[in-house]
Amino acid sequence: MKPLAFKMRPQNIDEVVGQQHLVGPGKIIRRMVDAKLLSSMILYGPPGTGKTSIASAIAGSTKYAFRKLNAATDSKKQLEQVVEEAKFSGTVILLLDEIHRLTKPKQDYLLPHLENGEIVLIGATTENPYISINPAIRSRTQIFEVFPLTQDDIKQAVNRALKDKQNGLGSLNIKLDDDALEQLSLATFGDLRSALNALELACKSTQPDDHNEIIITLNIINDCLQKKSLVHDKNGDAHYDTISAFQKSIRGSDVDAALHYLARLIEAQDLPTISRRLITIAYEDIGLANMPAVTRTVLAVQAAERIGFPEARIPLADSVIELCLSPKSNSGILAIDSALNDIKSGNYGSIPNHLKDAHYKGAKNLGHGTTYKYPHDFPHDWVKQDYLPQSMKDKQYYYPKENGAFETSLGQQYRRLKEAQNK
Structure with missing residues (x-):
């Protein structure tokens, strides 16, 4: 009853699909395995990208015992059992899922055993x-990032599962249509576990035809694929990376990229985040260069x-397109942040007496x-007068910037007033 994704886990480092920046020839984890000089590590990245597979492959290649625990659900006692095993039988490779949820008592217990090499923590x-x-x-630990698998990686793993008679589906007479394979590699967004789960469900729930052949079509694969969002947990890395890419694409005036990241956020149904971020972008990156666009x-x-x-x-897309193609200016945020830096560093003086409250x-x-x-008592509603503290009277x-007609005109007026004040 073990799922296909579990049965197809690599037995050695050569069978790992993807993550060649870590396990490819000459790369760091491959070198550790070849030299049998393993160090504890943390693998982080999206689900289904091979973290458990890499740990399993390291254990299979080095012949060390391999144990798997979950930091959130398994107890300290279970951790103690793994350590006792390591003391009696030698080094144990421990895969600790959800390591970010490891409690301090478990951590304090584990640390000495990492240092003396009894436990190689992954x-x-x-x-x-x-x-x-x-x-x-x-x-x-050493920290390694793993990435979503490519379409070619997914296709390689799927074809391997279809041919493998011992652990895979090779004992069945399966014909996977080319467009079904393409969809399987595309719609799972680099998550091999999801791809293999969908493949297994499709193959085991489809009746053979008259020639005893199980034909897997595009429609069958679509029926068996679990809808997966590119934006995962709204508190997770992928979510914040998407928001960052969204803003940077608008700032960089790339309409197509900005629409792509907007689509990810829309697919996640995260309207509050889109709303906050879009208004922030409008004021931060377009600002005075095109205030009508900000208002819109x-x-x-x-x-x-x-x-x-x-x-x-629809309105979100219209706004994103306009902001991308609009002139840009960040002079507003630079100005206020510069002023705030002065305040925070204590660089401020006394308010001039003529500006102080006089109503009492x-x-x-x-x-x-x-x-x-009172400026309104003078021609053009302006009169030369100091407003900054005396110690900061020349501060700017x-x-x-001159990236739009509106701020260009503001800049001209700013310089005229500065010149008149300095006369």
């Missing part, structure tokens, strides 16, 4: 270990939130507000 996680894993564990973005987000999916995709009795005795000049935070 931690597996979908979370970024630099964020989610305790530094004490990180400092004793806010309106597009309001429309999307009011109508909901699937129709919300006694303010005049203090000299507060007595020499203030805003540096206009």
